[in-house]
Amino acid sequence: MAKSLQQPSLYELLEHHVSYEIDQMVASLMLLGNVKVPKSWERQDSWQKALNNALMESFYVHARTLFEFFEKKRGARECTEATYKPFQKVDTSIWVRKLNNQMAHVLDGRTADDSLKIGDQDRIDMLNALSDELEVFKMALRPEYKSISIPTIQKITIQVSSQSATNAVQFI
Numbered sequence: 001m002a003k004s005l006q007q008p009s010l011y012e013l014l015e016h017h018v019s020y021e022i023d024q025m026v027a028s029l030m031l032l033g034n035v036k037v038p039k040s041w042e043r044q045d046s047w048q049k050a051l052n053n054a055l056m057e058s059f060y061v062h063a064r065t066l067f068e069f070f071e072k073k074r075g076a077r078e079c080t081e082a083t084y085k086p087f088q089k090v091d092t093s094i095w096v097r098k099l100n101n102q103m104a105h106v107l108d109g110r111t112a113d114d115s116l117k118i119g120d121q122d123r124i125d126m127l128n129a130l131s132d133e134l135e136v137f138k139m140a141l142r143p144e145y146k147s148i149s150i151p152t153i154q155k156i157t158i159q160v161s162s163q164s165a166t167n168a169v170q171f172i
Contacts, residue, residue, distance in 0.1 A: 010079045014148045018069065022134070022151045025062035028055050029127060029156070060103040060118070063126050067096050070133055084140035090129045095122065128155045 008017060032055040037047045069075040070086040077084060098118050101109035111117060131153035138150060 021062045021065050028058035031055050060099050064099040079145045080140040095126050131155050
């Protein structure tokens with residue numbers, strides 16, 4: 001007999017799942033532009049682009065998940081004080097729309113124009129906005145959740161490299 005899926009407790013959601021999303025998002029961005037395919041793969045010149053795209057897509061999935069967690073009523077607000085209101089200093093709707101169009105859906109809004117796609121600066125802005133929001137969220141946690149260790153998201157800058165289609169990022 002198949003097991004039925006159980007919803008995680010809020011404690012488990014914060015301690016395990018939110019931390020996982022943060023770790024995966026940060027690792028994807030840290031590796032982007034810094035990981036090269038092995039020399040033995042050089043004749044497959046499209047593989048480096050595929051690796052970079054996979055890392056970008058991983059970042060997008062985890063960033064989108066975190067945006068959704070903070071913004072949905074069944075997410076972050078279930079474990080915070082009633083005064084918590086997400087993203088008071090930034091409008092995330094443009095990023096979420098781009099994430100949905102570029103990564104999650106093959107529908108209207110998808111573009112082949114690189115200038116309209118999510119770029120390095122967008123990724124930095126998303127990560128930095130999520131970093132700020134995470135700190136606001138932690139301060140607003142209800143007392144029974146304050147003891148949970150949720151990782152911090154370090155802010156980043158771009159390290160420009162003329163050798164790569166995707167610039168490496170540097171954490172500050």
